[in-house]
Amino acid sequence: MVAKDGQKISAVLSNGNVPALGAVVGGIGGGSGAIPVTSSGNFRAGLRQWWPYYAMMAPGLLFFFIWHYVPIWEAKMAFEQVRIIPPNIWVGLKNFQQLFSSPIFYSVLANTLIISGMKILLVFPVPIIVALLLNEIRNGKLRGVIQSAIYLPHFLSWVVIAGVFIALLSPTDGAVNQIQQSMGFGTTNYLTNTGTIRWVLVISEIWRSAGWDSLLYLAAIFAIDPQLYEAAEMDGANRWQKIRHVTIPGIVPTIATLFILNMGMFLSADLNQIINFQNDVNASTIDILDTYVYRLGLSTGEYALATAAGLFKAVIGMVLVVTSHLVSKRLTGKGVW
Amino acid sequence: MFGQSRRTPLERVEYVLIVSTLLLLVVFTLQPLLNLLALSFTDPSKVAGFSGLSIVPDGFSTDVWTLLLQHPNVQRGLFNSIWMTATSVCIGVMGTALMAWGMSRPGLPGRRLIFILVLVTIVFEPGIIPDYFLMKRLGLLNTPWSVIMYKAISAWYLIILIRFFEEIPKELLEAAELDGANPFQTFFMVVLPLAKPALATIALFYLVLHWNEFFRSMIYLNDQSKWPLQVVLRQFVIEGDKIAIVGANNANNNIGIAQINIRALKAGMIFITILPILAIYPLILKFFTKGTMSGALKG
DSSP states (O other), X not given: OTHHHHHHHHHHBOTTSSBXXXXXXXXXXXXXXXXXXXXXXXXXXXXXXXHHHHHHHHHHHHHHIIXXXXXXXXGGGGGEEOOSSSOOEEOTTHHHHHHHTOHHHHHHHHHHHHHHHHHHHHTTHHHXXXXXXXXXXXXXXXXXXXXXXXXXXXXXXXXXXXXXXXXXXXXXXXXXXXXXHHTTOOOOOTTSOTTTHHHHHHHXXXXXXXXXXXXXXXXXXXXXXXXXXXXXXXTTOOHXXXXXXXXXXXXXXXXXXXXXXXXXXXXXXOHHHHHXXXXXXXXXXXXXXXXXXXXXXXXXXXXXXXXXXXXXXXXXXXXXXHHHHHHHHHHHSOOOO | OOSOTTSOHHHHHHHHHHHHHHHHHHHHHHHHHHHHHHHHTSOGXXXXXXXXXXXXXXXXXXXXXXXXXXXHHHHHXXXXXXXXXXXHHHHHHHHHHHHHHHHTOTTOTTHHHHHHHHHHHHHOOOOHHHHHHHHHHHTOTTSHHHHHTTTSSOHHHHHHHHHHHHTSOHHHHHHHHHTTOOHHHIIIIIIHHHTHHHHHHHHHHHHHHHHTOOHHHHHXXXXXXXXXXXXXXXXXIISOOTHHHHOHHHHHSSSGGGGSOHHHHHHHHHHHHHHHHHHTHHHHIIIIIHXXXXXXXXX
């Protein structure tokens, strides 16, 4: 699940503690008040001192303005009737009314929630278990070999992964069906079966992210004070007791942080994955908000309605991230930023 | 597994179970990939019966690879992917480093505001339709720049670099200032050389991000000749459009390329697409893993 932003998040996480975002914003909070920009004299002096830095930042600032803030302005289309000959007409919430009265919207929303729910329940715990197992391997070389192997899929695109799974699950010569047949179960076409396609999403997500995401937890485990283990050993703790009473409590903050990041992406359910597993037969089962927006907007040309659906997702997504951040801050004292 | 003589029999059984579970995960991860690699090198006459479980080529032939690498669509895809990714990485690293440098200076007026504005872009994404209209308005639709500039500067990587720059010792910067260096000179001659490992990490992040990008290319680029490899792969393997690779005439006749099983061609195509990732995988392991494990991106 962390898949989409996994590599970014992993890089931001430091030693399994909370993301560095906290540190960065904290640092900024401390520093920025120092220079008052209210009086014009100071402002001019500030400008003389700081203009080279603004000049260096200019390309980046321009990029963020155009590529991220102009689209936010463009999103006003959700409240308009798009006409071939501009200008568009402001229609208020009409598009949203149409959206919320459409049965497809609810089935798409349900699919999104089901797929995200399945992933949180079934994918999220796997890297934690993998990290706990990896930590038990004392032979550094063996651990290194295992790590190098299981990290690889994280760096492959969903097009490639879907291609691999299409081959793996092929009813005629895929490995899975060959094993099934040899055990006398007959064949299943997992990709065109509405009952199995969501499981394919879950398994392929595990294939992709279980290894790499375990690195975050492993880093957290390595940061645990070795004295805690020594103390546990002196108390006669065995392997499982050490895991239960030292390792797991030590990585709870990391688990909490990553859980929150996942909750924030609850309405995403990963477009890049689904768009490569979708076909005419299974479409209705794995049609999510993002594929709905894509189809509605770019295939059917219902721009305003599609933008409204996208905006709905963006706003709820934002509320989810901010809420879970606040909840986490309450519970663990640490948040996303 | 050796040198653990002090362990009790139960602990040894546990250890074997742990190692076996992880090795099973390794097999689950690598077998599907090795199977496709083997398939792509299998003798064309034996492709039809090639088992999905095997990881050794049946016979040996480079026909699939020769054919694919000589195919104009594949060549064009490779060419597009390489130059577009290279351009994105250069723009990304330069733009991110410059912006991160400014944002890492403690006294910079408006620093907090800029930071919040960047955070907002992580939390709030209005979706693909507004993005699409932006491209249209900028006149970038159906040009490679619509894809190259997508995520050209990633907010996440920006934050990573800011954090790195903040840790550069003040003394070094002050020394440069005393020597009469202006902020530009300080940045290019002191900061960038110091930040080499961090920049390498960011460059790898961008490289993987842009090489694997397919969705924006799919929606922004109508013209097939502009497609990167991922979209060519997608058309052939995911959408099952044989004609793209095999050609309309060959698809129905059993001549030329069609004699090679489509299945082997797909396997080869998948591997051509991941080859660059495999080539830099040792670097990825070194920088990504160390970057995460050590917390700071000091390489």
